Amino acid sequence: MWGALFLAALWWASWASAEEPIKIGVILDLSGPAATIGTPSKLVVQMVVDKINQEGGINGRPLELVIGDTEGDPAKALMVAKRLVEKDQVAALIGPTRTGTGMAVKGYIEKAEIPTIMTVGGDPVIAGGPFGPFRWTFKTPQRTSVAVKKVYAYLKEKCLTRVAILTATDEFGKDGLDRLKQLAPEYGIEIAASEAFDVADTDMTTQLTKIRDTGAQALICWTIGPAGAWVAKNVRQLALTLPLIQCHGQPDPKYVELAGVAAEGNLMPSTKLMVADQLPDTDPQKAVIQDFIHLYKDVYHYDRQYPINTHCGYAWDAIMMLANAVRQVGTDREALRSAIEETKGFVGISGIYNLTPEDHNGLGTDSLVMIQVVDGGGQPAQ
Template identity: 60%
Template sequence: MNKVMGLLLGLALLASSAMAADNIKLGAFFDLSGRGAFIGTPTKLVAEMVVDKINTAGGIHGKMLELKIADTEADPAKTASIAKKYIYKDKVAAIIGPTLTDTGMNVKQVVDKGRTPIFMTVGGDPVIMGGKFGPTKWVFKSPQRSSIAVERLFIYLKSKGLTKVALLAAADGFGKDGSGWMDKLAPKYGIEIVARESFGTRDTDMTVQLTKVKNSHPQALLAWTIGPAGSILAKNKVQLGIDIPLFQCHGLPDPKYIELAGTASEGDRMPATKLMVADELPDSDPQKPVIQEFIRLYKEKGYDKQFPINTHSGYAWDAIMIVSNAIKKVGTDPETLRNEIETTTNYIGVSGIYNISSDDHNGLDVDSMVMVQVKNGKFVLAE
């Protein structure tokens, strides 16, 4: 009897092992601790949610997606080490993540050498820019490019006659990316940057910088950062009695921003994904049903209780969906898969409608973003 039970157990383990070996592996790494954990942790939950949705529907041609998850800890060196493990040990079909521009930059060479597609969930443009920024053949990203967010912001500023602005940007890779695009695009939209200051992402007071730019008499303040620093800027502005509008970047449309800044956030405006104003979208918008389905699943999981939906929420969903759609068409051969991802056309996602090409490894245009503002403690379409 014991021999029979042992044989059955052995057969079950072999079957389980065979099934696991037949899975399609995706590597996923995010800031689950460190300065980007407020974005990385809910992004991980969304990655698990979309993989569960795909597997519940039968996987990809009967094969289940297997998500391998790791914490980058906002550490570029650790991120590169994890990427190598995914490529050479785990033999993943593709990688999803990481969270920050700085960590994303550190894996470009790794995936290029390992010939493995990576779909990043970072905001900065350099991850998909070549030349001095490194190889881009294997790198894609789901959040809008900083250049697109800057254009959406500048179009709005011009429409409101706000042409003289002061810029306050974080001293990290993301802040420098946004600042660079503002310098490049400002002349196109008739915007003059009359003053600029920088700050650290962990700074707890920006009154010195705000006082300096105030003396240049701008019509508006532009801030380019993610995380608590943006809320601190909003509060410091009110404390100093600076009575001009504040515009934040596309990384800050998040209920956490309002929570941290309190009433000081009232009236602040920023570019965002349509996810932030789903109820205000017209029924004719092709993204609306996709966004509504995402919100329904997110709330069913109960994620909204700890991590209210924000502009970052859909990035992992879009990345994994696009990669999965490509695997469904061509399989997991690295070069063939990469080529298929690069020809993604009219994919209607949570964050926009993606049209990826060899010249654009993001595929979102300015129409994928809207301007939102804080009104009565909530985000609404900007007036």
Template identity: 55%
Template sequence: MSRILIVLAALFLCSTPALAAEATGDPILVGGLFAESGPAAFVGTPSRLVAEMTVKKINAAGGILGRPIKLVIHDTESNPDVALRMARQLVEAENVLAIIGPTSTGEGLAVKKYTEEKNVPTIMTVGGDPVIAGGNFGPFTWTFKTPQRTSTAAEKIYEYLKAKGITSVAVMTAKDAFGQDGLNHLKNLAGKYGMDIVAEETFDPKGTDFSAQAFKLTTASPKAVIIWTIGPAGAIVAKNFAALPGDKPLVVECHGQPGSEFLQLAGPAANGVIMPATKLMAPDSLPASDPQAAVVRAFIADYDKEGIQAKFPINTHSGYAFDALILLQAGLQKAGKADPAALRDALETLKNVVGVSGVFTITPEDHNGLSTDSMVMLEVVDGKYQVAK
């Protein structure tokens, strides 16, 4: 089974409708929760487009278990309360088998408790992994996620810094759930990697200038400063540090930043900034022997062919909805039937499923299944991303 799953995504991407049996029977209903409006829309809208692109290819290749997939999608408006309300509608009014999404950490926290109570397999596309009452964001019984855990991204950063002989760091994190999640993991993991966090600052991610926080951090003389936020705030922070006089620390952004928007907004200040990312952001660095190489390149080609690239240039978030549907496909094929409990049990034992964000091996203890090996460290050089040396 493991070898079959290793090539599952590649076969799916290379399949053609002419070679596939036509999907028949009632469609398998799958809910989609995406922020298509509000501050997270820059992630949620392309995620919805990717989900539709992926389902179209799955159905063209014969569907799953001989049945077509039908997406039932709702806009969460980047609002946790709306996300919860839409989840209720998907489950109680529209009778979906499973849910993919939502987009942001706050939305994920709002939805998770409900879907767990209702026994709904949910493959989330959020990047956060908050520590909350009752344990971490996951694993839970019915909740899975495709982005690397926050702890995985933090460890990737620390691995890189340690290899460079850097142990003195400062951290600057957004006040929202995603930023504070990052702060918690950075602090919890610092001792494991011999890191000394010499200063901390927080900021409102909706702000337009963080020069004061940047200056305060530099007075502690860290060798590197780690920024934890998504969206335009990360570029603003990079510009704030670049504008400071004298010696400056190495600026490290989190795994939520890699994309063209950061480069455009930060401008020349982006040069020299490093950050962890999925291999999607470094396709040319992948040797043919890498099991992700064919999948990543085929995804990029489809993303462009469908016209998504022209509207939403690929970034580190682009593959999460694809991965959620690939895991759903593998889980249903392993379960052999469209049953929530059987799907959940199958998802929990998937091994070597090749996606855009990594090669997933899920266990009862780890409902994400990705390690630091699934990420690369990028550096911005002359306004472009390249693998950091």
């Protein structure tokens, strides 16, 4: 009898464990200046989790999201991260949205030893050296340096070697400024002028007036969110004829909506998601991207409020990469961290990821295409 009861207890414990949800923490800008990026990212993460759970979960266990709003505030981001890890006992974290909030939580992530896949654009979160260790920190958007290389290669091809740069004063903008200056000599690029603005600014005509008289052949703007659209409007207002190149954080219908006719002709590096219809059938990413678009548009209808942008793809890649690692090794933190770090040949929305201990992003310039706004939409740049 006691043997039967013991076996029954073991069966019950095994069944309960198999059904116990795997908690994933999600920290994103759901309000504040980057809410138009953070909110659709949250919707995509939920969409992926729904898909995985409908297919039976991971090794019989459903995924459960625990979501926190950073409000774009570094202090708030840190507080939310601590709550998710210490109170909610999540197995891993996805997010945050911006480089500044990413750096605000990175130190805690490394100390707490919690696997984290960020959706931030800047390099510092995985740069090491003076930026601190990144053993537990990963990110899905291309490194700033990769996007800068894509832009500079395009300019070199077009024989445009004298540029002006206009960058935001936040962490992402500063990272862009550093990489633009650092990599310019490698591509034979001369920086004719460098101006800055706050992400909350709505008028950059003073900076652009200074740039107008420098003889620059192109203007590179490094920011995400509405500020980039204000730059485009001011460029048009001042009748500047030099090409305006935005960063890899701006391929987004929202940018075109905010900038209006001033967006026409603007250039930017982008993931293939934004030119999905024009990919050849032989491209290994095409089927993955089409599946994403079908779910986003036809099943969940998210595009009615949040048209697809590059950040949606970064969120998909983050949760999918994490899910793949959990499927392989479970939720032991060290094993999970190692599995993420050993990701090879993962075909995502934003590229084909090949991570290493030294590179916690795993994307190169071939993951980006240069696009141009034509008739309000993105087209491959000529």
